[in-house]
Amino acid sequence: MLNVEHINVGYKDLQVLWDVSFQVNQGELVALIGPNGAGKTTTLKAIMGLRRPWSGTIYFEGQNLCKVPAHKTAELGIAMVPEGGRVFTGLTVLENLELGAFAPHARKHMAQTLEEMYQLFPRLEERKFQRAGTLSGGERQMLAIARALMSRPKLLMLDEPSFGLAPLLVDRIFAKIKEINQAGMTILLVEQNVRAALELAHRSYVIQNGRIVGVGTSEELLSFEFVRSAYLG
Amino acid sequence: MVETLVQNIVFGLLLGALYGLAAVGLSLVFGVTKFLNVAHGELLMLGGYASFWLFNLYHVDPFVSLPLAALALVVVGIVLYSLLFSRTVKMDEEQKVQTTMLIGFGVSLILQNLAQRLWTADDRSITTAYSRMSWTLFDIRFPIVRVASMVVAILLVIALHQFLQRSYFGKAIRATVEDWEEATIIGIDTHRVYLVAFVIGAAFAGVAGALVSVGYSIVPSMGLEWTLVCLVVMTLGGLGSIIGTFVGGLILGVAQALTAFAVGGAYRQVVGLLLFLVVLAVRPQGLFGVKEG
Numbered sequence: 347m348l349n350v351e352h353i354n355v356g357y358k359d360l361q362v363l364w365d366v367s368f369q370v371n372q373g374e375l376v377a378l379i380g381p382n383g384a385g386k387t388t389t390l391k392a393i394m395g396l397r398r399p400w401s402g403t404i405y406f407e408g409q410n411l412c413k414v415p416a417h418k419t420a421e422l423g424i425a426m427v428p429e430g431g432r433v434f435t436g437l438t439v440l441e442n443l444e445l446g447a448f449a450p451h452a453r454k455h456m457a458q459t460l461e462e463m464y465q466l467f468p469r470l471e472e473r474k475f476q477r478a479g480t481l482s483g484g485e486r487q488m489l490a491i492a493r494a495l496m497s498r499p500k501l502l503m504l505d506e507p508s509f510g511l512a513p514l515l516v517d518r519i520f521a522k523i524k525e526i527n528q529a530g531m532t533i534l535l536v537e538q539n540v541r542a543a544l545e546l547a548h549r550s551y552v553i554q555n556g557r558i559v560g561v562g563t564s565e566e567l568l569s570f571e572f573v574r575s576a577y578l579g
Numbered sequence: 580m581v582e583t584l585v586q587n588i589v590f591g592l593l594l595g596a597l598y599g600l601a602a603v604g605l606s607l608v609f610g611v612t613k614f615l616n617v618a619h620g621e622l623l624m625l626g627g628y629a630s631f632w633l634f635n636l637y638h639v640d641p642f643v644s645l646p647l648a649a650l651a652l653v654v655v656g657i658v659l660y661s662l663l664f665s666r667t668v669k670m671d672e673e674q675k676v677q678t679t680m681l682i683g684f685g686v687s688l689i690l691q692n693l694a695q696r697l698w699t700a701d702d703r704s705i706t707t708a709y710s711r712m713s714w715t716l717f718d719i720r721f722p723i724v725r726v727a728s729m730v731v732a733i734l735l736v737i738a739l740h741q742f743l744q745r746s747y748f749g750k751a752i753r754a755t756v757e758d759w760e761e762a763t764i765i766g767i768d769t770h771r772v773y774l775v776a777f778v779i780g781a782a783f784a785g786v787a788g789a790l791v792s793v794g795y796s797i798v799p800s801m802g803l804e805w806t807l808v809c810l811v812v813m814t815l816g817g818l819g820s821i822i823g824t825f826v827g828g829l830i831l832g833v834a835q836a837l838t839a840f841a842v843g844g845a846y847r848q849v850v851g852l853l854l855f856l857v858v859l860a861v862r863p864q865g866l867f868g869v870k871e872g
Binding site for chain 2: 425448494
């Protein structure tokens with residue numbers, strides 16, 4: 347479904363990603379794990395079209411994403427949950443969700459998707475007229491996920507959904523992510539929280555210093571020092 | 580004495596409504612795009628001449644021609660944005676403010692000289708059959724034209740406020756102001772948002788100018804003074820608050836009128852700049868603005 351092929355990405359004269367390749371297949375939950383500053387967020391930005399690769403290509407369902415304007419990526423069926431539950435804090439919960447359905451195909455089904463989101467996250471319905479800035483960290487993360495789902499994506503990308511959350515909340519959010527995946531959604535999960543990510547993912551890629559250094563199931567990846575130390579604490 | 584004072588306040592409010600209308604346009608543009616368009620006053624001047632010539636050549640009533648003046652400025656806005664201002668979109672905020680200010684100065688010089696060449700430096704104003712009529716209440720005079728202008732200004736400001744708060748595209752504009760990257764992720768074309776904001780701002784200047792040409796008078800060199808007024812009002816009202824900016828306009832209008840009444844007409848302009856400094860020193864986010872961060 348998503349094929350990232352040999353991309354090199356950077357900011358001005360600083361290269362961040364080096365020859366990065368990976369793929370996500372239909373229905374999979376794939377994790378991209380690695381320490382802070384490894385280039386995980388940059389990878390997602392490159393897929394969204396917010397940061398153009400210097401070289402290499404990114405295909406989504408056979409279409410070259412590097413030729414698609416950033417604001418058209420959502421229309422193709424890719425949604426991204428930005429890091430730290432970034433939402434529009436000055437807008438209400440409902441307004442955030444409505445805007446999530448900005449892409450034309452999603453707008454037609456807005457009322458129905460909204461109903462589905464309220465079922466998935468009942469808390470959001472209780473708070474729908476509240477400004478998003480007044481939500482707790484966990485609620486914000488839920489709103490960010492729900493807003494992304496409002497676009498009825500084929501691929502959902504999450505950037506560090508565990509960021510800044512208490513362990514109990516992390517469990518709850520990850521349970522939701524699992525639920526969404528089991529309902530048929532293809533997911534690319536970017537995480538620093540290696541343990542939580544590996545428990546969830548079908549396959550994982552390990553990224554370090556801007557390079558993909560390993561791929562496999564959780565057990566296979568335990569041979570990596572970085573993964574093992576993260577796992578065993 | 581009391582009547583003169585009240586009369587001055589009334590005139591101040593009536594002029595202040597036009598300050599508010601014009602400043603709301605500039606404030607919207609700056610709030611959304613971070614373009615500091617110092618040619619805003621010249622756009623207002625163009626709106627004034629559009630209305631003046633429509634009346635003089637084709638006898639179109641100035642209140643009927645308001646949509647035409649707005650439309651003319653929509654076209655000017657699209658041209659200015661596409662040719663010049665759009666090039667600064669990718670710059671960071673500070674560089675954007677500086678660059679657009681320079682562009683604005685250039686545009687204002689060109690428009691001012693062009694207007695002078697085409698239409699001479701004479702003061703112009705529209706005199707209709709009802710221009711001299713006014714209502715009188717407790718010995719206070721309410722010129723019909725100016726009252727009608729204030730009504731138009733209030734209606735437009737409320738309409739813009741509702742558009743931003745209620746409409747789907749309005750929400751997209753507010754989202755873009757908050758975080759353009761997030762907005763892009765969910766599929767909002769931020770360039771289009773910037774264009775729409777810029778064009779609405781220009782149209783508001785156009786309507787304000789048209790109203791000035793009927794209630795007061797216009798001249799090719801009026802732009803700078805109006806740009807300054809708009810900047811003062813924008814600072815006074817505070818960014819991010821459409822209604823607050825409009826009220827800021829009313830306050831400046833009254834402050835000017837009271838100064839002219841108490842100290843003398845020569846100090847009218849000074850009071851605005853004084854208010855500007857006081858607000859910056861005491862309450863930098865403006866009277867009705869929200870503190871950033």
